[in-house]
Amino acid sequence: xxxxxxxxxxxASIGYDHDSQVLEVEFLSGxxxxxYSVPEYVFDExxxxxxxxxxxxxxxxxxxxxxxx
Numbered sequence: 001x002x003x004x005x006x007x008x009x010x011x012a013s014i015g016y017d018h019d020s021q022v023l024e025v026e027f028l029s030g031x032x033x034x035x036y037s038v039p040e041y042v043f044d045e046x047x048x049x050x051x052x053x054x055x056x057x058x059x060x061x062x063x064x065x066x067x068x069x
Contacts, residue, residue, distance in 0.1 A: 010053040032069040
């Protein structure tokens with residue numbers, strides 16, 4: 001999956017697969033996580049958020065199932 005680098009104190013890059021609705025987040029610490037069944041509008045909101053990390057913590061973590069890649 002292709003990821004786009006973002007300006008964040010915690011996140012290095014973010015990717016999204018429209019067909020499978022998988023959101024992939026690479027953290028600056030090196031960990032990569034995939035979140036499942038994430039609607040496209042959530043990805044769009046994440047990418048346009050003033051703080052990617054804050055949006056991720058508030059709207060994605062604890063809401064969508066995930067695994068570390």
